[in-house]
Amino acid sequence: MEVHLVDGTYELFRHYYGYAAGRGSPSGPAATRGVLSTVVSMLEDGATHVGVATDHVIESFRNDLWPGYKTGEQVPPELREQFGVLEDALAALGVAVWPMVELEADDALAAAAAMARDDRRVERVLVCTPDKDLAQCVVGERVVQVDRRRKVVVDERGVEEKFGVHPCSIPDWLALVGDTADGFPGIVGWGKRSASVVLAHYVHMEAIPENAGAWDPDVARTVGRAERLARELAAGRERADLFKVLATLRVDAEVTRTVDELAWRGPGEEFPTLAEAMGGAPLVARVASLAAR
Numbered sequence: 001m002e003v004h005l006v007d008g009t010y011e012l013f014r015h016y017y018g019y020a021a022g023r024g025s026p027s028g029p030a031a032t033r034g035v036l037s038t039v040v041s042m043l044e045d046g047a048t049h050v051g052v053a054t055d056h057v058i059e060s061f062r063n064d065l066w067p068g069y070k071t072g073e074q075v076p077p078e079l080r081e082q083f084g085v086l087e088d089a090l091a092a093l094g095v096a097v098w099p100m101v102e103l104e105a106d107d108a109l110a111a112a113a114a115m116a117r118d119d120r121r122v123e124r125v126l127v128c129t130p131d132k133d134l135a136q137c138v139v140g141e142r143v144v145q146v147d148r149r150r151k152v153v154v155d156e157r158g159v160e161e162k163f164g165v166h167p168c169s170i171p172d173w174l175a176l177v178g179d180t181a182d183g184f185p186g187i188v189g190w191g192k193r194s195a196s197v198v199l200a201h202y203v204h205m206e207a208i209p210e211n212a213g214a215w216d217p218d219v220a221r222t223v224g225r226a227e228r229l230a231r232e233l234a235a236g237r238e239r240a241d242l243f244k245v246l247a248t249l250r251v252d253a254e255v256t257r258t259v260d261e262l263a264w265r266g267p268g269e270e271f272p273t274l275a276e277a278m279g280g281a282p283l284v285a286r287v288a289s290l291a292a293r
Contacts, residue, residue, distance in 0.1 A: 003116040004047045007129030008054035009105045011035045016079045029278035032086045049262035052090050053108035056099035062246050070183045092271040096262050098255045106133050110249035113137045119259045135159045136170035164196025172205045175243035184243050189232040194223045210234045266291040
């Protein structure tokens with residue numbers, strides 16, 4: 001079997017702003033219908049085990065660690081209020097949904113991916129989001145990232161080609177480079193290339209020598225400014241460690257305990273009424289057709 005794990009927050013934002021860009025109605029129900037249609041399309045394409053994670057509350061424990069971490073302040077109210085609507089709709093559709101509060105949707109996806117990866121019955125885990133944070137969950141060709149909009153599948157080799165480091169180094173890479181989407185700046189002087197070159201050799205920040213003179217000669221020669229990088233990392237070590245905590249996904253998030261709980265067994269009785277109320281009558285017919293297979 002294959003397990004499909006969907007970033008509901010990403011999908012809701014994508015559909016909301018997609019409607020706005022197309023001069024259609026960016027209203028919440030339209031965005032929610034778009035997400036539901038995406039999930040139904042996955043089922044129509046053969047997905048059998050599906051889980052969707054959402055940020056029921058944008059803020060998480062990470063906001064307590066770093067004051068600049070992303071918040072929901074810039075989220076339009078009409079979009080913000082649709083998270084609960086989407087979660088109810090997904091549950092009515094019969095799909096496992098994880099509304100996250102203390103942790104984030106990314107944590108839920110990471111935890112579910114780890115759980116599914118360890119089940120021998122699972123042939124492949126598809127983490128459906130282009131979010132770079134989730135690249136740390138990729139394992140060989142067994143756990144992959146999928147950008148369904150661009151129809152791109154990224155395995156371990158793909159992560160290394162894109163970031164220049166192994167998936168396990170992604171939290172370190174983000175700590176050094178920073179993540180503007182999540183609201184932390186990284187370490188002064190460290191760019192994508194320097195972080196990739198150094199971490200490709202040392203794997204984790206903790207293994208990078210504080211003295212540039214102790215760096216591997218090839219690494220020092222390639223980055224060309226090893227002394228400055230080492231000095232900036234030493235000066236910002238405390239921040240770097242914190243940023244790595246922010247970038248490391250929590251695989252202990254309480255989500256689904258077994259893959260069997262992700263099996264789609266059809267919609268609940270309330271789905272037709274709920275879908276039609278948001279203008280999704282075509283979805284009702286599509287789901288009925290799926291349930292009759």
